[in-house]
Amino acid sequence: MKTIVTKYAAIAVALILFIGVTSCEATKNANNKQKGAVIGTAGGAIIGAIIGNNVGKGGNGELGAVIGGVVGGGAGVLIGHKMDKQAQRIEEEVPGAQVERVDHGIVVTFDENSGVYFDTEKYNINAASQQTLNKLINVFKEYPDTNVLVVGHTDSTGDAGYNMNLSKNRANAVMGYFIQNGLSASRFTANWFGETQPKYDNSTVEGRAKNRRVNIAIVPNETMIEEAKSGSN
Secondary structure, three states: OOOOOEEOOOOOEOOOOOOOOEEOOOOOHHHHHHHHHOOOOOOHHHHHHHHOOOOOOOOOHHHHHHHOOOOOHHHHHHHHHHHHHHHHHHHHHOOOOEEEEEOOEEEEEEOOOOOOOOOOOOOOOOHHHHHHHHHHHHHHHHOOOEEEEEEEOOOOOOOHHHHHHHHHHHHHHHHHHHHHOOOOHHHEEEEEOOOOOOOOOOOOHHHHHHHOOEEEEEEEEHHHHHHHHHHHO
């Protein structure tokens, strides 16, 4: 992996992590509640959903520090239930987005075909994207006990350094829009990868469009974790 330009706000989160990725469909969410007591390996699955094809090739330590940690037992069941409900609400409010329940986090992926997109070489939030993000903001306000990681990517067209900066600007633009519209800055972290983490084939028009994406990972914060632990005792 190429050097990743990154800035992190100090956020403390913990996440139950199982082996594998569970798709976020209402009919499957119950499985996560049942699996909430299982203790898994921290970091791998949700990092894979956020980044793309190059998981395990190095450079993921900082992401793991943000979303890592393990919670099990009854607290895990309670956290899983809350995250299931939030994922379902996102599906209801933002039908164009790809929503995945990954272990005990939620990964939301926007590309040029799913409601939040950017004009060529631009990073401003356009009117169409605002409508989609506003719906997501409403869900975040309903569920304040979560932290959010915003990750920017580009396709491989153009200079790699330029693309890295573009993905940074796009991630920060999305994060800034959330904060400007009433969400606490302490909940958010931005990261960016430029063209280094493609999830689709950059040799096709369709693949490049999907690689010009922003991922949003939603994870429990300390308040949710402590309440879950108290409630399970």
